[in-house]
Amino acid sequence: MLKCGQWALLPPIFSAFTAAGLWLVYFIAVHDEKIVPLGSKSWRTNGSFYPPYISIAGNFPPASCIFSEVMNLSAFLAFFTAVLRYLQLKPRIDKPWLNVGSLTAFSIGCFGMTLVGNFQLFSDEVIHNLGTFMTFGLGTLYCWAQSYITLRVDIKNEGRRAGIVRFLLSGSITLCMVLYFSLMGLGLHTQAAQCQWALVMFFLIFLGTFAIEFRHSRFDIVCTDDCGRPLSLSENPSEASTYQPDEP
Numbered sequence: 001m002l003k004c005g006q007w008a009l010l011p012p013i014f015s016a017f018t019a020a021g022l023w024l025v026y027f028i029a030v031h032d033e034k035i036v037p038l039g040s041k042s043w044r045t046n047g048s049f050y051p052p053y054i055s056i057a058g059n060f061p062p063a064s065c066i067f068s069e070v071m072n073l074s075a076f077l078a079f080f081t082a083v084l085r086y087l088q089l090k091p092r093i094d095k096p097w098l099n100v101g102s103l104t105a106f107s108i109g110c111f112g113m114t115l116v117g118n119f120q121l122f123s124d125e126v127i128h129n130l131g132t133f134m135t136f137g138l139g140t141l142y143c144w145a146q147s148y149i150t151l152r153v154d155i156k157n158e159g160r161r162a163g164i165v166r167f168l169l170s171g172s173i174t175l176c177m178v179l180y181f182s183l184m185g186l187g188l189h190t191q192a193a194q195c196q197w198a199l200v201m202f203f204l205i206f207l208g209t210f211a212i213e214f215r216h217s218r219f220d221i222v223c224t225d226d227c228g229r230p231l232s233l234s235e236n237p238s239e240a241s242t243y244q245p246d247e248p
Helices: 006-031 063-089 096-118 125-153 159-185 189-208 236-242
Strands: none
Touching (some): 006 063, 006 189, 063 096, 063 125, 125 159, 125 189
């Protein structure tokens, strides 16, 4: 019988929560006639029925309030998930710079998510678009890096299967992002919005796949009243306090 670590629930819960929150924002915006449905081929820019971009769906209250909350909480959960992934890989990976670099890039991308959520498109377009580029660009880079790492580390001999799935998801994310910007540049906004929604869903699925490796690990946080010299993160006792190796 497989022993599932409790932290394995975090990635799928994060993905499901974020997806549900974004779709709630979408349905509210459609109900309030702010955007057209994703299947529609016509739209207007006269104050209602805008293209169904995620940012436009989350631009008008009350959907904007929910959108900000979802993006802030999702950014925190995504960052926390990435930190756990970093700790899991730290004693295994043969290229530490790749582990550190991917975490750094994704952390900046998570900050971009907060910019997207807190600076609405029609209120501050420059900062909002900056957050969008940070989220999509660095998020896609993180997916490719983690796909490569998955094959290199090969936790519990599951790296090949998980790696293939992640490479396919990374390719789908990249394709959707290229189509998104290309279609938007051509003025095909409804089709561009559809690609944007697909991009985000693929990205959430990718992060949800971390449950595959998390089920093999246990992450402990230890609090002590010891007033002695603080231990460096590079020292073995500290690593043992934050990460427990796989059980046979």
